[in-house]
Amino acid sequence: MWAMIVKEFRQLRRDRRTLAMMIVMPVLLLVVLGYAASFDVSSIPVAVAGPQSAALARALPAVSCGSGCAFSLASSDPAASRSWAQDQLRDGNAGVAIVTGGQAPTVLIDGSQIFTAQATLAALAKLHVAAPGSALSRPRVTILYNPKLKTSDVMIPGLAGVVLVFIGTIITSLGVVRERQSGTLEQLAVMPLRPRDVFLGKIVPYFAVAIVDLAIVLAVGIVVFGVPFRGSPLVFALGAVLFVFVTLGLGVLISTVSQNQGQAIQLAMMTTMLPQVLLSGLVFPLSSIAAGVRWIAYLLPLTYFNEIARGVMLRAEPIGPLWQPFVLLAVLGLVIVTLAILRFRSYLAPAPPARRRLRRRPVAAVQQDQARPA
Numbered sequence: 139m140w141a142m143i144v145k146e147f148r149q150l151r152r153d154r155r156t157l158a159m160m161i162v163m164p165v166l167l168l169v170v171l172g173y174a175a176s177f178d179v180s181s182i183p184v185a186v187a188g189p190q191s192a193a194l195a196r197a198l199p200a201v202s203c204g205s206g207c208a209f210s211l212a213s214s215d216p217a218a219s220r221s222w223a224q225d226q227l228r229d230g231n232a233g234v235a236i237v238t239g240g241q242a243p244t245v246l247i248d249g250s251q252i253f254t255a256q257a258t259l260a261a262l263a264k265l266h267v268a269a270p271g272s273a274l275s276r277p278r279v280t281i282l283y284n285p286k287l288k289t290s291d292v293m294i295p296g297l298a299g300v301v302l303v304f305i306g307t308i309i310t311s312l313g314v315v316r317e318r319q320s321g322t323l324e325q326l327a328v329m330p331l332r333p334r335d336v337f338l339g340k341i342v343p344y345f346a347v348a349i350v351d352l353a354i355v356l357a358v359g360i361v362v363f364g365v366p367f368r369g370s371p372l373v374f375a376l377g378a379v380l381f382v383f384v385t386l387g388l389g390v391l392i393s394t395v396s397q398n399q400g401q402a403i404q405l406a407m408m409t410t411m412l413p414q415v416l417l418s419g420l421v422f423p424l425s426s427i428a429a430g431v432r433w434i435a436y437l438l439p440l441t442y443f444n445e446i447a448r449g450v451m452l453r454a455e456p457i458g459p460l461w462q463p464f465v466l467l468a469v470l471g472l473v474i475v476t477l478a479i480l481r482f483r484s485y486l487a488p489a490p491p492a493r494r495r496l497r498r499r500p501v502a503a504v505q506q507d508q509a510r511p512a
């Protein structure tokens with residue numbers, strides 16, 4: 139038994155990549171996710187409309203929405219009406235909109251941002267007790283897009299993206315690594331195929347499976363959980379296609395740096411699956427993540443798919459206000475797929491023939507051979 143223990147320690151010491159993932163990656167994930175694990179909202183953007191918008195905008199900074207939370211003015215228009223305020227919420231420019239001009243102001247709250255809505259309702263309740271004569275002490279409150287603040291309405295659009303991450307990253311990387319271990323991938327090197335043809339041929343079946351899984355998840359969410367789908371299916375489909383393209387490229391890229399299926403699973407889980415679930419805004423609000431860690435969220439494709447899915451399904455957001463996540467998804471896809479194709483090219487390139495080194499004979503030996511009679 140002792141010999142087996144020593145043998146395993148020696149083998150683990152030789153496998154430096156696995157050893158580094160076992161020691162370094164958990165520490166990094168603990169530090170990163172420790173700063174991200176917060177449900178507290180630090181700032182709530184507010185849009186103000188109506189004739190009293192200027193006075194209300196000046197009073198907003200003094201209104202507290204909780205410990206470390208404050209209302210910030212996102213936009214103001216004295217000539218605007220309720221429709222303008224609703225457009226500000228729909229396009230994601232504000233989490234709360236206040237419409238003045240009547241006997242009591244109307245507060246519109248974006249229910250698709252659950253933590254922002256809860257913080258706003260708590261702040262209005264405290265303001266009613268602390269300052270009963272304030273302009274916001276007795277408002278008419280309306281929660282849009284998710285009136286009951288149901289968690290399923292917000293989570294299921296993002297969970298559809300998690301399913302796509304699982305199919306596109308983990309399953310794809312396992313399939314490519316399995317073929318390389320069985321020797322099938324090396325056979326492609328002798329076939330008249332370009333690397334991009336091999337890449338597209340590998341990802342198309344997984345692309346089809348991912349689209350079918352997405353349709354099943356959405357159907358279950360809409361039928362079983364009653365999640366609304368208020369926007370354009372074409373806009374949602376375009377965002378889903380771009381997102382699947384990025385995740386498939388990530389899966390192939392992970393497979394090119396993995397020696398076996400175990401390493402592929404570890405890399406996929408540690409570098410893509412966990413960060414995308416916890417840092418993309420699916421669980422914790424992006425505004426509550428520490429600034430030193432928040433930049434990682436903007437490198438994750440699930441961050442932008444969450445914006446597209448929730449905007450289209452819950453708020454019926456058109457493609458115009460969503461141009462930024464669409465463009466960033468396209469850029470991420472271009473970069474990742476290019477890297478995957480380049481790595482694939484190095485795999486499929488035939489090995490250079492080994493050159494035989496000719497030993498130079500000494501001059502004396504050559505002269506002796508020439509002096510010998512034939």
